[in-house]
Amino acid sequence: MHRVAPQTSVSDDATVVAALRDGDEHVFAELVTAYSNPLLRLAQDFVRTRSVAEEVVQETWLAVFEGIDRFEGRSSLKTWLFRILVNKAKSRGAREARTVPFSSLAPTDDESAVPEDRFRGPDNQWAGHWASPPRPLDTYPEHRLLAREVRGRIGQALEALPDSQRVVVTLRDVAGWDADEVCETLGLSEGNQRVLLHRGRAKLRAALEQYLDED
Amino acid sequence: MAVPDATDLTCRELVELVTDYLEGALAARDRLDFERHLVWCSWCRDYLDHMRTTIAITGRPETADPPSPLREQLLEAFRDWKTARE
Numbered sequence: 001m002h003r004v005a006p007q008t009s010v011s012d013d014a015t016v017v018a019a020l021r022d023g024d025e026h027v028f029a030e031l032v033t034a035y036s037n038p039l040l041r042l043a044q045d046f047v048r049t050r051s052v053a054e055e056v057v058q059e060t061w062l063a064v065f066e067g068i069d070r071f072e073g074r075s076s077l078k079t080w081l082f083r084i085l086v087n088k089a090k091s092r093g094a095r096e097a098r099t100v101p102f103s104s105l106a107p108t109d110d111e112s113a114v115p116e117d118r119f120r121g122p123d124n125q126w127a128g129h130w131a132s133p134p135r136p137l138d139t140y141p142e143h144r145l146l147a148r149e150v151r152g153r154i155g156q157a158l159e160a161l162p163d164s165q166r167v168v169v170t171l172r173d174v175a176g177w178d179a180d181e182v183c184e185t186l187g188l189s190e191g192n193q194r195v196l197l198h199r200g201r202a203k204l205r206a207a208l209e210q211y212l213d214e215d
Numbered sequence: 216m217a218v219p220d221a222t223d224l225t226c227r228e229l230v231e232l233v234t235d236y237l238e239g240a241l242a243a244r245d246r247l248d249f250e251r252h253l254v255w256c257s258w259c260r261d262y263l264d265h266m267r268t269t270i271a272i273t274g275r276p277e278t279a280d281p282p283s284p285l286r287e288q289l290l291e292a293f294r295d296w297k298t299a300r301e
Contacts, residue, residue: 176274
Protein backbone atom coordinates (compact mmCIF):
# COMPACT_ATOMS: atom_id res chain seq x y z
CA MET A 1 0.00 0.00 0.00
CA HIS A 2 2.88 2.38 0.61
CA ARG A 3 3.46 2.41 -3.14
CA VAL A 4 0.26 4.30 -3.78
CA ALA A 5 0.55 6.99 -1.12
CA PRO A 6 -0.66 10.42 -2.23
CA GLN A 7 2.14 12.49 -3.60
CA THR A 8 1.02 16.07 -3.92
CA SER A 9 1.18 18.74 -1.30
CA VAL A 10 -2.61 19.13 -1.19
CA SER A 11 -2.75 15.89 0.77
CA ASP A 12 -1.25 17.45 3.86
CA ASP A 13 -4.11 19.27 5.54
CA ALA A 14 -2.17 21.26 8.13
CA THR A 15 0.12 22.70 5.47
CA VAL A 16 -2.75 23.47 3.13
CA VAL A 17 -4.88 25.16 5.77
CA ALA A 18 -1.94 27.31 6.90
CA ALA A 19 -1.20 28.25 3.28
CA LEU A 20 -4.83 29.21 2.61
CA ARG A 21 -4.92 31.39 5.70
CA ASP A 22 -1.78 33.06 4.37
CA GLY A 23 -3.45 33.65 1.02
CA ASP A 24 -1.14 31.33 -0.92
CA GLU A 25 -2.65 31.35 -4.41
CA HIS A 26 -0.48 28.50 -5.66
CA VAL A 27 -1.86 26.13 -3.04
CA PHE A 28 -5.39 27.34 -3.69
CA ALA A 29 -4.97 26.70 -7.43
CA GLU A 30 -3.82 23.14 -6.66
CA LEU A 31 -6.92 22.59 -4.53
CA VAL A 32 -9.12 23.91 -7.31
CA THR A 33 -7.58 21.39 -9.69
CA ALA A 34 -7.78 18.57 -7.18
CA TYR A 35 -11.44 18.95 -6.28
CA SER A 36 -13.41 21.19 -8.63
CA ASN A 37 -14.33 18.51 -11.13
CA PRO A 38 -15.70 16.07 -8.58
CA LEU A 39 -17.45 18.95 -6.76
CA LEU A 40 -19.01 20.14 -9.99
CA ARG A 41 -20.13 16.66 -10.98
CA LEU A 42 -21.63 16.08 -7.57
CA ALA A 43 -23.44 19.45 -7.56
CA GLN A 44 -25.03 18.53 -10.87
CA ASP A 45 -26.66 15.54 -9.23
CA PHE A 46 -28.64 17.90 -6.98
CA VAL A 47 -29.47 20.91 -9.17
CA ARG A 48 -31.07 21.35 -12.54
CA THR A 49 -28.44 22.99 -14.67
CA ARG A 50 -24.73 23.11 -15.18
CA SER A 51 -24.63 26.86 -14.56
CA VAL A 52 -26.37 26.49 -11.19
CA ALA A 53 -23.93 23.71 -10.35
CA GLU A 54 -21.04 26.06 -11.13
CA GLU A 55 -22.59 28.69 -8.85
CA VAL A 56 -22.84 26.13 -6.10
CA VAL A 57 -19.15 25.29 -6.52
CA GLN A 58 -18.28 28.99 -6.31
CA GLU A 59 -20.42 29.49 -3.21
CA THR A 60 -18.72 26.47 -1.69
CA TRP A 61 -15.25 27.95 -2.10
CA LEU A 62 -16.44 31.31 -0.75
CA ALA A 63 -17.72 29.46 2.31
CA VAL A 64 -14.31 27.80 2.62
CA PHE A 65 -12.62 31.22 2.62
CA GLU A 66 -15.08 32.46 5.23
CA GLY A 67 -14.67 29.39 7.40
CA ILE A 68 -10.98 28.59 7.05
CA ASP A 69 -9.94 30.54 10.16
CA ARG A 70 -12.36 28.48 12.22
CA PHE A 71 -11.47 25.15 10.61
CA GLU A 72 -10.21 22.91 13.40
CA GLY A 73 -9.31 19.81 11.46
CA ARG A 74 -11.78 17.54 13.21
CA SER A 75 -12.52 16.13 9.79
CA SER A 76 -10.16 16.29 6.83
CA LEU A 77 -10.25 19.41 4.68
CA LYS A 78 -11.72 17.57 1.71
CA THR A 79 -14.42 15.91 3.84
CA TRP A 80 -15.40 19.36 5.07
CA LEU A 81 -15.24 20.82 1.56
CA PHE A 82 -17.61 18.19 0.15
CA ARG A 83 -19.91 18.62 3.14
CA ILE A 84 -20.28 22.33 2.40
CA LEU A 85 -20.92 21.56 -1.28
CA VAL A 86 -23.58 18.97 -0.58
CA ASN A 87 -25.38 21.23 1.91
CA LYS A 88 -25.42 24.11 -0.54
CA ALA A 89 -26.40 21.93 -3.49
CA LYS A 90 -29.19 20.28 -1.52
CA SER A 91 -30.75 23.53 -0.40
CA ARG A 92 -30.38 24.94 -3.89
CA GLY A 93 -31.97 21.82 -5.33
CA ALA A 94 -34.83 22.09 -2.83
CA ARG A 95 -35.42 25.72 -3.78
CA GLU A 96 -35.52 24.72 -7.45
CA ALA A 97 -38.00 21.99 -6.50
CA ARG A 98 -35.72 19.57 -8.22
CA THR A 99 -36.60 16.04 -7.30
CA VAL A 100 -33.32 14.70 -6.06
CA PRO A 101 -33.05 11.18 -7.42
CA PHE A 102 -31.76 9.74 -4.18
CA SER A 103 -35.00 8.28 -2.97
CA SER A 104 -34.76 6.00 -5.97
CA LEU A 105 -31.14 5.23 -5.33
CA ALA A 106 -31.84 1.68 -4.35
CA PRO A 107 -29.84 -0.77 -6.43
CA THR A 108 -32.00 -2.57 -8.95
CA ASP A 109 -30.82 -5.38 -11.16
CA ASP A 110 -28.13 -7.84 -10.27
CA GLU A 111 -24.65 -7.23 -11.48
CA SER A 112 -21.42 -9.10 -10.83
CA ALA A 113 -18.25 -7.49 -9.52
CA VAL A 114 -16.22 -9.59 -11.95
CA PRO A 115 -17.41 -11.03 -15.30
CA GLU A 116 -18.55 -14.64 -14.95
CA ASP A 117 -16.21 -15.96 -17.61
CA ARG A 118 -13.23 -15.21 -15.40
CA PHE A 119 -14.30 -18.07 -13.13
CA ARG A 120 -14.32 -21.81 -13.84
CA GLY A 121 -17.62 -23.29 -14.93
CA PRO A 122 -19.83 -25.69 -12.96
CA ASP A 123 -18.33 -28.83 -14.55
CA ASN A 124 -14.86 -28.10 -13.28
CA GLN A 125 -13.72 -29.59 -9.99
CA TRP A 126 -12.63 -26.04 -9.13
CA ALA A 127 -16.01 -24.60 -10.11
CA GLY A 128 -16.40 -20.96 -9.10
CA HIS A 129 -12.67 -20.44 -8.66
CA TRP A 130 -10.60 -18.16 -10.82
CA ALA A 131 -9.98 -19.20 -14.42
CA SER A 132 -8.41 -15.87 -15.30
CA PRO A 133 -7.17 -14.47 -11.99
CA PRO A 134 -6.04 -10.89 -11.35
CA ARG A 135 -2.30 -10.36 -11.66
CA PRO A 136 -0.38 -9.51 -8.50
CA LEU A 137 0.23 -5.76 -8.46
CA ASP A 138 3.95 -6.19 -7.85
CA THR A 139 4.29 -7.88 -11.24
CA TYR A 140 3.45 -4.59 -12.98
CA PRO A 141 6.11 -1.90 -13.39
CA GLU A 142 5.94 0.28 -10.29
CA HIS A 143 5.76 3.54 -12.22
CA ARG A 144 2.43 2.48 -13.74
CA LEU A 145 0.74 2.74 -10.35
CA LEU A 146 2.45 5.99 -9.48
CA ALA A 147 1.79 7.76 -12.77
CA ARG A 148 -0.53 10.76 -12.72
CA GLU A 149 -2.37 9.09 -15.56
CA VAL A 150 -3.72 6.35 -13.33
CA ARG A 151 -5.84 8.81 -11.31
CA GLY A 152 -7.11 10.26 -14.59
CA ARG A 153 -8.22 6.82 -15.73
CA ILE A 154 -9.99 6.15 -12.45
CA GLY A 155 -11.61 9.57 -12.80
CA GLN A 156 -12.97 8.65 -16.22
CA ALA A 157 -14.34 5.38 -14.90
CA LEU A 158 -15.94 7.24 -12.00
CA GLU A 159 -17.55 9.65 -14.42
CA ALA A 160 -19.00 6.73 -16.37
CA LEU A 161 -20.67 5.09 -13.35
CA PRO A 162 -24.47 5.15 -13.00
CA ASP A 163 -25.45 8.28 -11.00
CA SER A 164 -26.27 6.49 -7.77
CA GLN A 165 -22.99 4.54 -7.74
CA ARG A 166 -20.96 7.61 -8.66
CA VAL A 167 -22.46 9.72 -5.88
CA VAL A 168 -21.79 7.06 -3.26
CA VAL A 169 -18.23 6.30 -4.43
CA THR A 170 -17.45 10.02 -4.69
CA LEU A 171 -18.60 10.72 -1.15
CA ARG A 172 -16.91 7.65 0.34
CA ASP A 173 -13.66 7.38 -1.59
CA VAL A 174 -13.01 10.83 -3.02
CA ALA A 175 -14.45 12.95 -0.19
CA GLY A 176 -13.58 10.47 2.57
CA TRP A 177 -17.01 10.48 4.26
CA ASP A 178 -17.94 7.61 6.51
CA ALA A 179 -20.82 5.28 5.67
CA ASP A 180 -23.20 6.77 8.26
CA GLU A 181 -22.86 10.29 6.89
CA VAL A 182 -23.49 9.09 3.34
CA CYS A 183 -26.58 7.12 4.39
CA GLU A 184 -27.98 10.04 6.32
CA THR A 185 -27.33 12.62 3.62
CA LEU A 186 -28.73 10.53 0.79
CA GLY A 187 -31.47 8.78 2.75
CA LEU A 188 -30.03 5.36 1.97
CA SER A 189 -30.14 2.21 4.06
CA GLU A 190 -26.77 0.83 5.15
CA GLY A 191 -27.27 -2.22 2.94
CA ASN A 192 -28.09 -0.21 -0.18
CA GLN A 193 -25.18 2.11 0.42
CA ARG A 194 -22.85 -0.88 0.54
CA VAL A 195 -24.28 -2.43 -2.62
CA LEU A 196 -23.84 0.82 -4.57
CA LEU A 197 -20.32 1.24 -3.20
CA HIS A 198 -19.50 -2.37 -4.08
CA ARG A 199 -20.69 -2.12 -7.66
CA GLY A 200 -19.05 1.23 -8.24
CA ARG A 201 -15.70 0.17 -6.78
CA ALA A 202 -15.74 -3.07 -8.77
CA LYS A 203 -15.96 -1.06 -12.00
CA LEU A 204 -13.14 1.23 -10.92
CA ARG A 205 -11.01 -1.83 -10.11
CA ALA A 206 -11.74 -3.22 -13.57
CA ALA A 207 -10.62 0.12 -15.05
CA LEU A 208 -7.40 -0.03 -13.04
CA GLU A 209 -6.71 -3.57 -14.24
CA GLN A 210 -7.39 -2.60 -17.83
CA TYR A 211 -5.02 0.34 -17.55
CA LEU A 212 -2.29 -1.84 -16.01
CA ASP A 213 -2.67 -4.52 -18.67
CA GLU A 214 -2.28 -2.06 -21.51
CA ASP A 215 1.45 -2.47 -21.83
CA MET B 216 -3.65 -27.94 -2.78
CA ALA B 217 -6.64 -30.16 -2.04
CA VAL B 218 -9.83 -29.90 -4.04
CA PRO B 219 -12.08 -27.51 -2.09
CA ASP B 220 -14.91 -28.72 0.04
CA ALA B 221 -18.36 -27.94 -1.36
CA THR B 222 -19.05 -25.84 1.72
CA ASP B 223 -15.99 -23.63 1.20
CA LEU B 224 -16.40 -20.18 -0.24
CA THR B 225 -15.61 -19.98 -3.95
CA CYS B 226 -13.57 -17.15 -5.44
CA ARG B 227 -16.66 -16.01 -7.28
CA GLU B 228 -18.53 -15.74 -4.00
CA LEU B 229 -15.63 -14.07 -2.27
CA VAL B 230 -15.35 -11.16 -4.72
CA GLU B 231 -18.98 -10.28 -3.98
CA LEU B 232 -18.21 -10.09 -0.26
CA VAL B 233 -15.16 -7.84 -0.54
CA THR B 234 -16.97 -4.59 0.23
CA ASP B 235 -18.85 -6.09 3.17
CA TYR B 236 -15.50 -7.38 4.43
CA LEU B 237 -13.75 -4.01 4.05
CA GLU B 238 -16.72 -2.26 5.67
CA GLY B 239 -16.65 -4.59 8.65
CA ALA B 240 -20.20 -5.67 7.81
CA LEU B 241 -19.68 -9.45 7.69
CA ALA B 242 -21.04 -11.61 10.49
CA ALA B 243 -18.28 -13.27 12.52
CA ARG B 244 -18.83 -16.63 10.86
CA ASP B 245 -18.73 -15.18 7.32
CA ARG B 246 -15.65 -13.18 8.16
CA LEU B 247 -13.93 -16.35 9.29
CA ASP B 248 -14.84 -18.14 6.03
CA PHE B 249 -13.61 -15.13 4.06
CA GLU B 250 -10.29 -15.01 5.85
CA ARG B 251 -9.81 -18.78 5.65
CA HIS B 252 -10.25 -18.62 1.89
CA LEU B 253 -7.64 -15.87 1.69
CA VAL B 254 -5.13 -18.01 3.54
CA TRP B 255 -4.91 -20.55 0.74
CA CYS B 256 -5.99 -18.46 -2.27
CA SER B 257 -3.32 -16.03 -3.46
CA TRP B 258 -5.54 -15.02 -6.40
CA CYS B 259 -8.18 -13.64 -4.07
CA ARG B 260 -5.48 -11.94 -1.99
CA ASP B 261 -4.40 -10.27 -5.23
CA TYR B 262 -7.99 -9.27 -5.91
CA LEU B 263 -8.29 -7.71 -2.46
CA ASP B 264 -5.00 -5.89 -3.03
CA HIS B 265 -6.36 -4.54 -6.34
CA MET B 266 -9.45 -3.31 -4.54
CA ARG B 267 -7.55 -1.59 -1.73
CA THR B 268 -5.24 0.02 -4.26
CA THR B 269 -8.18 1.20 -6.35
CA ILE B 270 -9.70 2.84 -3.28
CA ALA B 271 -6.39 4.53 -2.45
CA ILE B 272 -5.99 5.86 -6.00
CA THR B 273 -9.57 7.16 -6.05
CA GLY B 274 -8.67 9.18 -2.97
CA ARG B 275 -5.75 10.87 -4.72
CA PRO B 276 -6.30 14.41 -5.96
CA GLU B 277 -7.86 14.73 -9.40
CA THR B 278 -5.36 15.63 -12.12
CA ALA B 279 -7.64 17.21 -14.72
CA ASP B 280 -8.24 20.96 -14.47
CA PRO B 281 -11.82 22.23 -14.21
CA PRO B 282 -13.24 24.23 -17.13
CA SER B 283 -11.14 27.39 -17.43
CA PRO B 284 -13.82 30.09 -16.90
CA LEU B 285 -14.72 28.47 -13.59
CA ARG B 286 -11.07 28.14 -12.64
CA GLU B 287 -10.43 31.82 -13.42
CA GLN B 288 -13.51 32.91 -11.47
CA LEU B 289 -12.37 30.91 -8.47
CA LEU B 290 -8.86 32.32 -8.56
CA GLU B 291 -10.31 35.81 -8.81
CA ALA B 292 -12.61 35.19 -5.87
CA PHE B 293 -9.57 34.01 -3.91
CA ARG B 294 -7.65 37.19 -4.73
CA ASP B 295 -10.63 39.35 -3.70
CA TRP B 296 -10.90 37.51 -0.43
CA LYS B 297 -7.18 37.83 0.17
CA THR B 298 -7.24 41.56 -0.53
CA ALA B 299 -10.18 42.06 1.81
CA ARG B 300 -8.25 40.28 4.56
CA GLU B 301 -5.18 42.48 4.31
